[in-house]
Amino acid sequence: MTMRLDYLSIFPGYFDVLDISLLGKAVDNGLVEVHAHDLRDWTHDRHRTVDDTPCGGGAGMVMKPDPWGEAFDGIIGIEPDPSVHVIFPTPSGIPFTQSAAQELSTVERVVFCCGRYEGIDHRVIDYARTMWTVHELSLGDYVLNGGEVAALAITEAVVRLIPGFMGNPESLAEESFSPGQERLLEYPLFTRPVSWRGMDVPEVLMSGHHGRIAEWRREESLLLTRDRRPDLTD
Numbered sequence: 001m002t003m004r005l006d007y008l009s010i011f012p013g014y015f016d017v018l019d020i021s022l023l024g025k026a027v028d029n030g031l032v033e034v035h036a037h038d039l040r041d042w043t044h045d046r047h048r049t050v051d052d053t054p055c056g057g058g059a060g061m062v063m064k065p066d067p068w069g070e071a072f073d074g075i076i077g078i079e080p081d082p083s084v085h086v087i088f089p090t091p092s093g094i095p096f097t098q099s100a101a102q103e104l105s106t107v108e109r110v111v112f113c114c115g116r117y118e119g120i121d122h123r124v125i126d127y128a129r130t131m132w133t134v135h136e137l138s139l140g141d142y143v144l145n146g147g148e149v150a151a152l153a154i155t156e157a158v159v160r161l162i163p164g165f166m167g168n169p170e171s172l173a174e175e176s177f178s179p180g181q182e183r184l185l186e187y188p189l190f191t192r193p194v195s196w197r198g199m200d201v202p203e204v205l206m207s208g209h210h211g212r213i214a215e216w217r218r219e220e221s222l223l224l225t226r227d228r229r230p231d232l233t234d
């Protein structure tokens with residue numbers, strides 16, 4: 001199946017990058033189809049206005065609902081379709097996780113709505129929820145200037161999981177946060193040269209003793225996880 005990805009943004013140029021590297025390959029071999037749209041194409045005034053002051057006062061600007069509604073009509077359609085997944089990256093979203101990426105990798109159509117300014121008029125999200133399957137997703141507890149970078153991160157996490165995308169799918173199975181893996185952080189990795197700037201690869205990894213290697217790796221993962229992410233060890 002081919003996944004169709006649409007991006008709605010006042011900076012559609014952010015998504016030119018999707019034509020290169022791994023994602024570019026996925027586009028070339030027809031696994032994904034990417035369409036970036038300029039929200040301003042659905043404005044009608046001379047200044048192509050997409051924002052206005054917040055009702056109730058407060059600092060900053062809010063994205064007007066009208067351009068979003070017309071863009072939705074043009075890009076997605078006016079009939080409800082729960083098979084379309086609409087993503088709003090936002091600091092107030094639910095945390096985006098590998099399992100969410102896993103689920104989204106089986107979806108045929110995803111539309112990213114990239115907010116700017118202080119955010120999008122809430123009625124846009126409410127309307128979208130009456131029409132499609134909506135996800136308000138957060139990448140973490142920090143604020144970006146807009147949803148574009150978050151949309152790229154979510155895209156990469158999702159597209160790499162599409163069956164047939166990655167050369168060696170077994171490398172996916174072993175990753176942290178992969179299904180079946182306990183939620184442990186990745187152990188330290190090494191490759192040649194065995195000695196580099198006075199630092200040697202841990203001997204156990206050169207022993208060829210797979211039992212001991214597995215044991216060392218598990219121990220390293222446990223230590224690292226306990227130290228950096230005690231929340232994962234619950």
Ligand SMILES: O=C(OCc1ccccc1)c1cn[nH]c1
Nearest residue numbers: 090091115138139140144146147
């Ligand atoms: O900044 C983010 O999204 C862009 C955004 C959207 C709406 C209003 C302000 C900023 C973000 C941070 N973590 N996850 C997402």
